[in-house]
Amino acid sequence: MSDCIFCRIAKGEIPAKKLYEDDDVLAFHDIHPVAPVHILVIPKLHIPSMAELQPEHAPVMGKVMTVAAKLAREQGCTDGFRSIINTGRVGRQEVYHLHVHILGGPDVLPAMLKR
Ligand code: 5GP
Ligand code: ZN
Numbered sequence: 001m002s003d004c005i006f007c008r009i010a011k012g013e014i015p016a017k018k019l020y021e022d023d024d025v026l027a028f029h030d031i032h033p034v035a036p037v038h039i040l041v042i043p044k045l046h047i048p049s050m051a052e053l054q055p056e057h058a059p060v061m062g063k064v065m066t067v068a069a070k071l072a073r074e075q076g077c078t079d080g081f082r083s084i085i086n087t088g089r090v091g092r093q094e095v096y097h098l099h100v101h102i103l104g105g106p107d108v109l110p111a112m113l114k115r
Helices: 005-010 055-074
Strands: 018-021 025-029 037-043 082-084 100-104
Touching: 005 025, 005 037, 018 055, 025 055, 037 055, 055 100
Parallel strands: none
Antiparallel strands: 018 025, 025 037, 037 100, 082 100
16 A cells, blocks of 8 residues: 555655564554553554454454553553554544554553543
């Protein structure tokens, strides 16, 4: 996907502050962090959103989640963190390349949704 910003980051065409990379998974700092720790973890494969996940994606998504947990530990999120996957219009997804947000830091995060 030549016009996908996260594919371009994965190919090294656009710079990013990378935290982890292997053949299947890439993690980098969000360009507009909303918490002291704000990491994005992506499969290098272009999957537009969580809604498009298929059974054959299970191994790479397992790697994505495992890398996310490892990086959360390494970034000091020992008291917990929040992982978010925004999906589609209703989920207010902005970048249509599946990604997991990891949010954390020393303080307790605000409630996920207001009642
Ligand atoms: P979404 O709303 O799709 O779940 O989140 C997309 C995220 O990607 C946003 O938090 C946004 O700040 C981040 N983002 C968008 N473009 C770039 C970019 O070029 N580089 C990085 N590092 N993050 C980006
Ligand atoms: Zn992509």
